Amino acid sequence: MDLDLRKLRYFVAVAEELHFGRAAERLHIAQPVLSRQIRALEHELRAQLFSRDRRTTGLTAAGEQLLADAGPLLAAAEAAQRRVARAALGGPGTFTVGFMPGLIVTGAVREFSGRHQGLSVEVVRTGWDDQTEAIRDGRVDVGYVRMPLDARGLDMCELMTEARVAVLPADHRYAGKPSLGIADLAGEHLLQDPDAVPEWRDVAQELRTDAPAPVPAFRTVEEKLENVAAGRGVVVLPLSTASYYTRPDVTHVELSDIGPNRVCLAWDGSRHDPLVEEFVSVALAHRPPVPHGLPLD
Incomplete structure (x- = not known):
């Protein structure tokens, strides 16, 4: 049995939305058509992918596994299409x-x-x-x-490999210090995904007593630095990135106790x-x- 990439894309939409109606709108198809395609995929794979009742839709263990595998498969197919299209242009x-x-x-x-x-x-x-x-x-x-x-x-x-630094507002109490430890930042609001700085995440969980603020969805270094300059938090960056984006209203201090x-x-x-x-x-x-x-x- 060959895995149908169109059905796989439909599956990913439902898995990400966990709602057949929203997934159908996203895919610009009718909901009954989407439901039939998912049932056909489950039949082809001989596995139930979703647990469904009148109110909720969830992924089964088989669905979780397929979702993990779907991203690389779809990306590889898209990559092949791009390369073939480039080659066809001569x-x-x-x-x-x-x-x-x-x-x-x-x-x-x-x-x-x-x-x-x-x-x-x-x-x-x-x-x-x-x-x-x-x-x-x-x-x-x-x-x-x-x-x-x-x-x-x-x-x-x-x-x-290169050192990592804490990027702070220019008037921050730590500005000008020769170095900092990651524990010094435990009480700061990190303006990036904590998984990108697991050392901060682990120390903050241990030392903080208040609930951490939600992590904003900043996509670029420029957005992060604008918010650092505004005093909304700090970020941890590689030294080359912090050096490249040097600006007068932020500063950076090397972190001495985390890996490069x-x-x-x-x-x-x-x-x-x-x-x-x-x-x-x-x-x-x-x-x-x-x-x-x-x-x-």
């Missing part, structure tokens, strides 16, 4: 490199471009929310990524593309520069 071809904020990838890109004069080598800035999805869905061929991340289906090689941020090159582990393999070797020879010390604000 021309010299394109190789796309993704990179996270604060990283300088010019050396590797120039070297690789020089080796392939007929190839269009492009760069795309990615963020915490899409650094791996851009690889999986084919928007980029390789990506300079920052840990931690979901590495399922990816191959990676480490390029560098790891920068890796990542690519789709299911692809066997000589260009990807060659870029990996070039990237290892032209690693992003590591910041040394904290610049004066």
